[in-house]
Amino acid sequence: MIRYYPEKVIILNDAVIRESVITLNILDSIRGRGIEVIYLSEAEINDLIEKTARLENSYGEGKKTLLITANRGEFLKKCPGTNEYICCDYYIIDFAQNCPMECTYCILQAYLNNPFMVVYANIGDLFAELDTRLAGSGGKKIRIGTGEFTDSLALEHLSEYSKILMDYFAGKPQFILEFKSKTDYIKTFTDYRSGGGGLDNILISYSMNAKSVNKFEELKTATIEERLIAAAACVRAGYKITLHFDPIIDYDNFETEMAETINLIFKYLSPGDIKYISLGAFRFIPALADIIAVRFPKSRIIYNEFIKGYDKKIRYFRFKREKLFESVINLIREHDRLNEIRLYFCMESPEMWNALLGGAPSSDEQLGGILYDKCVNCPASY
Amino acid sequence: MNKIINYEYRRIPLKDIDLSDDRCRISHKCVYAALEKSIGASGIINPVILYPYDGGYKIISGFKRADIAAAIDALSGGQGSIGCLIAGDNSAAERLLINICENASIRELNPIEISAALKKLSEFYDKPAIVENYLPLINMQKSEYIFNKYLSLDRLTADLKTAVVRGRLPVAAAFILADFSGAGQTAFASILNETRMGANLIVETARLLFETAMQYNKTAERILSDINYEAVITNKDLTTNQKTETIRGALNRLKRPMYESCLERFSGLASAFTADKISINPFAYFEKDEITIKFNINSAAGLEKKIKALNRLKESKLISEFLKEAGRE
Ligand code: SF4
Numbered sequence: 001m002i003r004y005y006p007e008k009v010i011i012l013n014d015a016v017i018r019e020s021v022i023t024l025n026i027l028d029s030i031r032g033r034g035i036e037v038i039y040l041s042e043a044e045i046n047d048l049i050e051k052t053a054r055l056e057n058s059y060g061e062g063k064k065t066l067l068i069t070a071n072r073g074e075f076l077k078k079c080p081g082t083n084e085y086i087c088c089d090y091y092i093i094d095f096a097q098n099c100p101m102e103c104t105y106c107i108l109q110a111y112l113n114n115p116f117m118v119v120y121a122n123i124g125d126l127f128a129e130l131d132t133r134l135a136g137s138g139g140k141k142i143r144i145g146t147g148e149f150t151d152s153l154a155l156e157h158l159s160e161y162s163k164i165l166m167d168y169f170a171g172k173p174q175f176i177l178e179f180k181s182k183t184d185y186i187k188t189f190t191d192y193r194s195g196g197g198g199l200d201n202i203l204i205s206y207s208m209n210a211k212s213v214n215k216f217e218e219l220k221t222a223t224i225e226e227r228l229i230a231a232a233a234c235v236r237a238g239y240k241i242t243l244h245f246d247p248i249i250d251y252d253n254f255e256t257e258m259a260e261t262i263n264l265i266f267k268y269l270s271p272g273d274i275k276y277i278s279l280g281a282f283r284f285i286p287a288l289a290d291i292i293a294v295r296f297p298k299s300r301i302i303y304n305e306f307i308k309g310y311d312k313k314i315r316y317f318r319f320k321r322e323k324l325f326e327s328v329i330n331l332i333r334e335h336d337r338l339n340e341i342r343l344y345f346c347m348e349s350p351e352m353w354n355a356l357l358g359g360a361p362s363s364d365e366q367l368g369g370i371l372y373d374k375c376v377n378c379p380a381s382y
Numbered sequence: 383m384n385k386i387i388n389y390e391y392r393r394i395p396l397k398d399i400d401l402s403d404d405r406c407r408i409s410h411k412c413v414y415a416a417l418e419k420s421i422g423a424s425g426i427i428n429p430v431i432l433y434p435y436d437g438g439y440k441i442i443s444g445f446k447r448a449d450i451a452a453a454i455d456a457l458s459g460g461q462g463s464i465g466c467l468i469a470g471d472n473s474a475a476e477r478l479l480i481n482i483c484e485n486a487s488i489r490e491l492n493p494i495e496i497s498a499a500l501k502k503l504s505e506f507y508d509k510p511a512i513v514e515n516y517l518p519l520i521n522m523q524k525s526e527y528i529f530n531k532y533l534s535l536d537r538l539t540a541d542l543k544t545a546v547v548r549g550r551l552p553v554a555a556a557f558i559l560a561d562f563s564g565a566g567q568t569a570f571a572s573i574l575n576e577t578r579m580g581a582n583l584i585v586e587t588a589r590l591l592f593e594t595a596m597q598y599n600k601t602a603e604r605i606l607s608d609i610n611y612e613a614v615i616t617n618k619d620l621t622t623n624q625k626t627e628t629i630r631g632a633l634n635r636l637k638r639p640m641y642e643s644c645l646e647r648f649s650g651l652a653s654a655f656t657a658d659k660i661s662i663n664p665f666a667y668f669e670k671d672e673i674t675i676k677f678n679i680n681s682a683a684g685l686e687k688k689i690k691a692l693n694r695l696k697e698s699k700l701i702s703e704f705l706k707e708a709g710r711e
């Protein structure tokens with residue numbers, strides 16, 4: 001997989017940002033590549049954002065610039081759920097926004113109003129906020145991810161943000177830190193192990209999909225096999241792995257290609273290596289469909305048997321989702337005969353849980369707790 | 383274009399004007415009844431702009447006016463002349479801009495004219511320059527997206543362009559149809575002619591057809607032939623509304639086969655209770671295992687009857703299929 005390097009780096013001209021370890025790491029890793037670096041005030045940056053946002057392909061163009069700035073809002077956010085679909089009680093660290101990869105279905109295209117690749121370098125504020133908020137969590141077991149507004153590892157080769165977060169969470173077993181990625185970048189994790197870093201509460205997650213979805217809808221990402229090779233290396237280094245089949249897309253040759261992917265998973269990993277697998281069917285807000293139609297006119301993923309769900313998102317008709325899930329579950333269970341891997345749905349109705357997973361959790365918190373326990377109670381495989 | 387254009391007013395015989403040259407033309411060639419009536423009654427009020435060419439004249443602006451005047455003149459022997467403004471020495475790009483500016487300054491260009499203007503401007507300028515300098519000239523927002531959208535209308539068949547000019551085909555539908563092949567557009571145009579769909583329904587139907595075609599990776603004309611649209615629109619026993627409904631129904635069944643068949647089965651089973659005046663409906667899109675039962679009572683005897691009917695419902699296939707094992711065959 002080709003790693004991302006921006007054409008230009010803009011740094012907020014503020015001492016905290018200029019001297020942040022994140023900024024220094026990035027400057028260090030782009031040295032000698034002829035990448036333009038400029039320091040601008042907040043007002044100048046806002047002007048530039050506005051100008052770039054006006055371009056027709058602002059989202060594609062904006063990614064060429066990496067903006068190192070400060071997060072003036074909250075770093076720790078609760079993953080938004082809905083009342084009607086069951087959510088997994090997940091928290092997010094908003095450390096960066098946007099992504100250099102180009103998945104046709106990526107929600108960030110409709111969500112972000114800043115087209116640049118953004119990294120928040122005010123980590124002093126991040127840690128101060130985490131100290132206060134996590135201390136006030138009353139012993140609740142919490143799973144926290146970094147792959148919501150970006151891919152967790154897309155910029156890791158530049159910033160080493162994940163490494164810094166792993167240091168922060170080391171020795172805090174109440175919290176599980178999950179890195180979700182479509183890359184195959186593992187240097188942070190292998191280096192961390194060889195440096196003697198702890199890993200009890202670290203999860204490394206890879207997104208899985210059918211081969212054609214990976215090839216035609218997940219542009220500039222690592223192939224499924226590259227991700228699995230990375231996952232296997234993480235397992236060898238002693239890490240816990242989780243997988244996400246999300247979004248599951250009704251694609252040509254769905255059954256055959258899913259079977260190929262699942263066979264490939266178990267070529268590289270054994271059921272005991274995988275703590276859980278989440279399953280989520282493709283869903284999107286109507287605005288995203290318009291963006292996909294313009295940015296990726298050849299993609300056919302937005303044309304299918306869709307309905308409007310109670311969360312106002314467009315999703316496949318219930319029995320179509322059920323059919324898709326059922327075949328993925330059956331394929332996984334063919335390899336995981338002892339049911340070692342915990343399967344769960346991302347944003348599904350209790351009806352779907354009852355039909356396919358033998359019963360629904362009673363609350364988001366219960367599901368969150370089950371997933372936490374699945375990871376912490378199972379020792380890593382070394 | 384900052385150049386000052388000087389014109390000379392002259393009456394020019396219509397036979398000296400080259401009506402076939404449409405290098406500067408942005409208007410669509412079709413019948414303009416209102417303009418025809420007005421010129422027939424009062425002659426040409428705004429002079430046509432011409433430039434001298436090879437001993438005769440070519441048109442810069444006023445194509446429709448010149449076409450109509452020539453047609454009227456032909457009926458009376460073809461010896462007439464019209465008042466014209468003769469422009470001096472201008473480049474081809476300047477002549478085109480004169481036409482666009484002249485039209486845009488006195489009225490709103492229709493979508494087909496905008497499309498033609500953008501297409502012709504593209505022969506002289508690149509896209510960013512047109513977006514930046516010329517879209518505002520025709521009262522359009524500076525946006526590449528808008529440029530591409532309007533330019534795409536150039537791919538419409540002549541019939542559909544006429545339908546847009548006449549206001550019969552909404553531009554939102556035209557944008558969708560522009561992605562169809564000529565055969566797909568022709569098929570849609572014949573549906574348009576044989577039904578009396580209103581503007582919203584036209585847009586919805588065009589979108590439904592486009593999405594269904596994309597879903598099956600087929601062309602629009604193939605989807606229309608799959609639903610046998612010709613038999614529907616030529617069926618003399620159907621009203622225009624019934625034709626519309628039949629075509630839309632067939633497209634919907636193709637687009638949402640699982641939902642439509644579920645709904646059909648549900649409605650079939652629920653119809654067993656219509657005689658009891660009990661209406662039974664599923665949760666929206668069967669998303670929940672939940673049904674709504676509605677009935678009215680106005681006497682104890684009436685209630686007794688409903689209770690009996692509800693007991694029948696409890697034992698019915700509808701309940702076992704849609705509440706226990708909802709939707710599974
Ligand atoms: S990897 Fe994730 S964040 Fe990046 S483009 Fe794909 S879906 Fe979006």
